[in-house]
Structure formats: structure tokens, C-alpha cells
Amino acid sequence: MRYLLVEDNIELSEAVIKRLALDGHAVDHATTLSQAEDCLSAASYDLILLDVMLPDGDGRDFLARSRAHLETPVIVLTARSQVSDRVGALDQGADDYITKPFDFLELEARCRAVLRRRGGSARNEIALGDVIFDLLAGTLRHGDETLELRSREIRLLEVFARHPGQIMSKSQLMDRLFSYDTAVTENAIEVYVGRLRRRIDGIGLRIETVRGLGYRIETEVA
Template identity: 55%
Template sequence: MKFLLVEDNLDLANAVTSRMLMDGHVVDHAEKIEDAKLFSDTGEYDLILLDIMLPDGDGRSFLEHHRAKKRDTPVIVLTARSQVSDRISLLDLGADDYMTKPFDHAELQARVRAVLRRNHGSSQPVISVGDVSFDPVAGQMRVKGTPVKLRNRELRLFELLINAPNQIFSKQKLCDRLFTFDEDVSENAIEVYIGRLRKHLEPSSVTITTHRGLGYKLDPR
């Protein structure tokens, strides 16, 4: 999944990013509110990790901006403020959860998993197409019930396709969702990952079809 981290402390940002990458997620990092607004206005994210005390203002203004746009992306607030009134105001503004600094990174990972489960509307959000299934929280693909080990990019690409099996994804759209703004990649990289996924899907009743000039779609054979 793709996350937006809004945090001006670079040491903390690097530590959080490393933890999320270990779980196979892609992370864009913004140090200021205005940068965060640009990221969220031009990209799509599955989760936002938001600091409150930022160089150009209070992170609450970003949260208000985000919810005013009618976006339901879950937001976990990272704050040094521990007063009950602060926490209540954050939840009232639309935060899904909060963590008080300093926090344990393992707990943050657990909170992230919990929020993503709630956002999917189920404690076990397994998605199935034909004889292929995917658990987005556990990051597990199964073909005919057998677990398939995927590399991080392959996993996230498959996640996008199986979450919208009737949608055609252009190469540019897939690049935007699989890579951060800082990564310099070509659309040829998508072809490589599509090829790898097709090999994994060969034993199944599902394949990835190419729609010339449009992109790719997950289809039953």
C-alpha cells in the first residue's frame, strides 16, 4: 500500500519509513503542510501518518483540508501532545487514531494494520477472484489455496489489480501508485512486474490481460 508521512523530524521520518518499507509499503514523505497538501491533492494514498507540530503551522489545518475534500483516507496522528482535550479534538476533526511521541515502532506498525483492517470493513479482508485470493493486511497472495511469495513491488501491483478486477490500469497510473515521487522510473518497469505476476498466475484460472493503448486488467480466463 502507499502511505503519506507528514513529519519534519528527519530522523523519525527515516525510522518510520524504514519500518513501513519492511512491511512492503511505499512511502512519500512531506516535511511541511503545504507539501503534504500537494501530495494529497495530486496522489492517491491508502493511509496518512500526520505530525501536528510542523514548520509552517499546525497539522490540524492539513487534516481539516483533507476531510473538507471529502477524502476518507485513514489518518493516524503522531503527536507530542498527550492531553485528553487534544486527542478528542483530533478525533473530532477526522483522525482515525493517534499515537503520542515517543512511541514504539512495533506498536505503530500494529496500529497501522488495525486501521487498515477497519478501513476495509472487515477483520479479515480477504479478496478473491476465481481461485486466487489476496489478504491486503497480511500481504499474502494464494493461488488455489497455496501461498505465493511475491517481491514487494509485485505484491503491491497485484493488490491494485485484484482490488479493482474490472478496471483497466494505465502504465502511468500503476507507476504513480507503485513508486514514490522521488523515484525515477520508466513505464517499462511495469511491463517487467506484469510479466512476473503472469508467471505466478499460470496455474490459476486468472490472468492479466493487456488492453492495447489502455493498460492492464485482472481477468478470469
């Protein structure tokens, strides 16, 4: 998934980006609200991590202004622990908040929870026909068989799973899987799709190539 981190603390930002990258997430980084606006005008994001106090303004004010047209879920990062501050962030449109300093495990859990709620699910699992995709464990279960996936395979399959039956172009997949500072071509998408195809072969799923348009995931009928 592709995240936007809006945070001016470089040390914290680098740590967050590194941690999320271990799970295969792509993270774009903005240090100001102006940079965040530029990112949002150029790309789509699955989740925004938004600091409160930034060099050019208050993240909560930015969120309140943006909510009229911004549907992307937002987790506010704040050093303020007062109940009124947290309530204010939620009332201004935040989907959740986390207080600094925070544990990375909690941050990851809150990201998963927000994405689950937006996807209408209460669990870290997506049913694809007879196959259960566990996003937290990074596994596919089909009958008595369990297949473990690598981080990039998990994120690629997650994109397909969250858009069942939808054709995803190579450019859309690039946008969902890679940040601005990652040099990648459409050939790389072909390689990743090919690897995932081989991994899921024989467990009730297949990735169909739609000539000239892209790819979509299909469930196989036994």
C-alpha cells in the same frame, strides 16, 4: 500502496520510510503543511501519516480544513497522550492516531487496520474468485496450494485487488507504487506486471492486457 508522511523530525521520518519500504510501500515525505498541500495537489495517496506540531501550523487544524474535500484516510502522529487530545484529533477527521514514541509494528498494524476499514473488510484478506490474497502474510491460497509473494509483487497485486475489474493504466500503477524520488519508467511497470503474471500463472488468476489502456486482473473459471 503509496503513503504521504507529514513529519518534520528527519530522523523519525527516515526510519518510518525505511520500515514501510521493506513492505514495498512508496512514501512521499513532507516536512511542512505547505509541502503536504503541494503533494496532495499532485498525487493520490492511500494513506496519510500526519504529525501534529509542524513548522507552519497544527496538523489537526490542517486536517479539519481539508476534510471537506480530502477522503484519504489519515493517522495522526502525536506526542500528546491526553485523552482530550486524542478525542480532538478523531473529531477533526482523523481515522486513527498513534502516540510517539511508537513501535513500528504498531504503526504498521494501525495502517493495515485503517485501510481495511476503508475497504469495508475486517480481515487482512481479499477474495479474488477462489483465491484468497492474504496481505499480511503476503500469500495467495488456492485450494491446498499456497504461493508466497515478494514485497513488490504484494503491493502490485494489492492495487489490482482493491480495484477488481478496473483497468489500471501504467501511469496509475506508477503513481500507486513509487514515490516522487524514485526514478522509474513505464517499462519498469511492464517488467513488474510480467513477473507477477508468471508468479500467479496456474492458480486461478490472470492479468489481462487491455491494448492502449493498461491492465486488469481477472479470475479464471475452473
